[in-house]
Amino acid sequence: MPELPEVETIRRDLAPLVGQSLQRVTVKLPKLVRPRPGALRTLCGHVLQEIARRGKLLLFDFREKLLLVHLGLTGALVLGEDGVSPPPHTQVILHFEKAPLFYADLRQFGWLEVVSREELPRHPFYASLGPDALGIPYEEFFRRLKASGRRLKALLLDQKVLSGLGNIYVDESLFRAGLHPERPARSLSPEEIRRLYEAVQEVLRRALELRGSSVRDYVDGRGESGAFQEEHLVYGKRGQPCPRCRTPLAYKVVAGRGTTFCPRCQR
DNA sequence: ATCTCAACCTGGATGC
DNA sequence: TGCATCCAGGTTGAGA
Known part of the structure; x- marks a missing residue:
């Protein structure tokens, strides 16, 4: 969606x-x-x-x-x-x-x-619904991540924790932050939480600037496509070379959702 | 507390 | 060309 x-x-x-x-x-x-x-x-x-x-x-x-x-x-x-x-x-x-x-x-x-x-x-x-993902204060984000033993993918997709992220923006944020989707949230260092926070904010801000991602059906209120899909680095790119290290992007079902990530850059 | 899977739908892509 | 299978931006609830 x-x-x-x-x-x-x-x-x-x-x-x-x-x-x-x-x-x-x-x-x-x-x-x-x-x-x-x-x-x-x-x-x-x-x-x-x-x-x-x-x-x-x-x-x-x-x-x-x-x-x-x-x-x-x-x-x-x-x-x-x-x-x-x-x-x-x-x-x-x-x-x-x-x-x-x-x-x-x-x-x-x-x-x-x-x-x-x-x-x-x-x-x-x-x-x-948890706090809106765009503009959530860093302290609040930190607290909610630290409080959970769940995997990052599942946690970020959970609208009760943080509202607004879906499959596309979770995968894109985790890649940009260099974090593995199966990392338990609690295991993150403060620096890693900071990186994730910045990645989420940056991805959402840029996607909004480009009026969203049109992968398949999405159109805006005027019936037109968005353009952020052109800046997707991993979503929908399984098997293609990682834009950072050229390792083929991995694909795996995590938290019930297809998940694409770089097995080398994301730890 | 956390995970997996099925269910709710239609249609496009892929494979035989 | 036809048919079967798999997969897709989300959410919920059952059962392990």
């Missing part, structure tokens, strides 16, 4: 919707909508106040109610324009005053949920 840089890019692209009221909704795939298929309709007539993000979760603030959108693996939110047809696999359409917002999702792992402002702090997914 869209990881933090992709979701943030989309959030910014959708800014023109702020201040507009939702007029009607079209739901083609009811199972994506929570807590029940009709919930979206209760937002009609309400004005969008702002769009926020936590980790990979988008929050559309309609004042007394919020719409939470998680894009899963292949979800996309694309702002409609005159004469432009909905993207393939469009499942939900939110008709705002001046433009429709299309929610498309090939694999259908994403979801849209209506929550009252009062319920939000108790929402199971929202409440479990």
Whole structure:
């Protein structure tokens, strides 16, 4: 899916919707909508106040109610324009005053949920999210890594520990930090934690600058591809020579996810 | 406490 | 050309 840089890019692209009221909704795939298929309709007539993000979760603030959108693996939110047809696999359409917002999702792992402002702090997914990976203070990052015996790959992917990283940015960060994905977090020296922190921040910052990674399906809020995939050093490059030492990049399933790394540079 | 695996889906790439 | 198999940006829950 869209990881933090992709979701943030989309959030910014959708800014023109702020201040507009939702007029009607079209739901083609009811199972994506929570807590029940009709919930979206209760937002009609309400004005969008702002769009926020936590980790990979988008929050559309309609004042007394919020719409939470998680894009899963292949979800996309694309702002409609005159004469432009909905993207393939469009499942939900939110008709705002001046433009429709299309929610498309090939694999259908994403979801849209209506929550009252009062319920939000108790929402199971929202409440479990750790601090946002972009901009987390170093001390906080240090504390969370030191507190765990889990392997780096599993820990960084865990949204309860740190929110926003996914398979791409974890592999890219670990490579840049020179750390092996199976290293127990607790075994890192303070210098290594510092290196990892800087790598994560730098990867996210640069990916956001390039409007995300388009490996397969990802498109931004305008329906266009990002460009950070051109700067990927290891993700999707198994067997190719390590950009630093030329050793063939290794591939292994770690924490249930395909993981590419340099067996020589990453220790 | 931590790990592995299956499940939820569709479609592109690869191999015979 | 056709068909089988594997793999893919995420998350959750069961069982070891």
